[in-house]
Amino acid sequence: MARPIPSPELPPIERLKEIMHLLRAPGGCPWDAEQTHESLTKHLIEEAYEVAEAIESGVREDIVDELGDLLLQPVFHAEIASETGAFDLDDIARAIGEKLIRRHPHVFGDSVADDPDAVLTQWEEIKATEKPGGEVGTKRYFKTANEGLPSLMAAQKLQKKAAKVGFDWPELEPVVAKIHEELGEVEEALEAGENKELGDEIGDLLFAVVNLARKTGNEAELLLHRTNRKFVCRFHEVEKEILRAGGSLEDATLEEMDHAWEVAKMKERGVEKEG
Numbered sequence: 001m002a003r004p005i006p007s008p009e010l011p012p013i014e015r016l017k018e019i020m021h022l023l024r025a026p027g028g029c030p031w032d033a034e035q036t037h038e039s040l041t042k043h044l045i046e047e048a049y050e051v052a053e054a055i056e057s058g059v060r061e062d063i064v065d066e067l068g069d070l071l072l073q074p075v076f077h078a079e080i081a082s083e084t085g086a087f088d089l090d091d092i093a094r095a096i097g098e099k100l101i102r103r104h105p106h107v108f109g110d111s112v113a114d115d116p117d118a119v120l121t122q123w124e125e126i127k128a129t130e131k132p133g134g135e136v137g138t139k140r141y142f143k144t145a146n147e148g149l150p151s152l153m154a155a156q157k158l159q160k161k162a163a164k165v166g167f168d169w170p171e172l173e174p175v176v177a178k179i180h181e182e183l184g185e186v187e188e189a190l191e192a193g194e195n196k197e198l199g200d201e202i203g204d205l206l207f208a209v210v211n212l213a214r215k216t217g218n219e220a221e222l223l224l225h226r227t228n229r230k231f232v233c234r235f236h237e238v239e240k241e242i243l244r245a246g247g248s249l250e251d252a253t254l255e256e257m258d259h260a261w262e263v264a265k266m267k268e269r270g271v272e273k274e275g
C-alpha cells in the first residue's frame with residue numbers, strides 16, 4: 001500500500017526528515033530499513049567526494065544535487081539513532097550550533113582574531129581544552145593518525161598540524177630535496193629486492209609529495225582526484241584512436257597505446273590553448 005507523500009508545505013528539512021522516517025518504518029524501503037551507521041560510512045565518504053567534484057565543475061544544478069545527497073547522510077544517521085533514543089537531528093544541530101558559538105569568541109564574545117590564521121589558531125586552542133586532558137599541552141599533540149580520512153588528506157592534515165608548532169620547512173627547496181631523497185631510497189629498496197622495505201619507502205615518498213602539495217597551496221587529495229579523472233579521459237581518447245585505426249585495446253601493442261596517449265595529450269593541450 002502506497003504511503004502518503006509528506007506535504008510540500010512542510011519546511012524542507014522537516015519534510016526530508018519525514019520522508020526518511022517513512023523509508024525506515026515498517027512497510028517502507030527494505031534497503032533503507034537494513035542500513036546501519038557502519039554500512040552508511042562508505043556512502044558518506046563517497047558523497048563528500050561527489051560534492052567536491054560538483055563544486056569543481058561549477059554547475060549549479062550538480063552542486064545542489066550532490067549537496068542534497070550529502071545532506072541526506074546526517075538525516076539518515078539521525079533517523080537510525082532516534083529509533084533507539086540515542087540522538088536525533090535536533091541533537092546534532094544543537095551540538096554544532098553550540099560548538100560554533102564556543103569556538104568563535106571573536107564573533108560571540110570579547111576575543112580578537114583579525115585574520116584567518118588567528119581564527120584557526122584560536123579554534124585549535126579552544127578545541128584542545130574541550131577534550132579529555134583539559135588544557136593545551138596536557139596530552140599528546142597527535143591523538144590519532146586521522147584514520148577515518150583518505151590517506152592523502154590525513155597526511156596533509158598531520159603535516160599542517162605539525163607546522164603549527166614549527167615542525168616544517170620554511171622554503172620549498174628542502175621539500176623538493178626530500179622528494180629526491182625519498183625517491184633515491186625507493187630505488188635502493190628496489191635494487192635490494194625487499195618488498196616490505198620497498199613499501200615503506202614508497203609510503204615515505206608519497207608523504208613527501210603530499211608535503212609539496214601542501215606547501216604550494218594545493219590539496220593532495222583533490223590533485224590526485226583530478227589526475228585520476230584526467231587519466232580516464234585520456235585513456236578514453238587512446239581507445240578511440242586505436243579503434244579508429246581498426247584495432248582494439250586487447251590487441252594493441254604498448255607502442256601503439258603510447259602513441260595514442262601522446263595524440264590524446266596533444267588534443268588536450270590544443271583544447272586548453274583554445275580555452
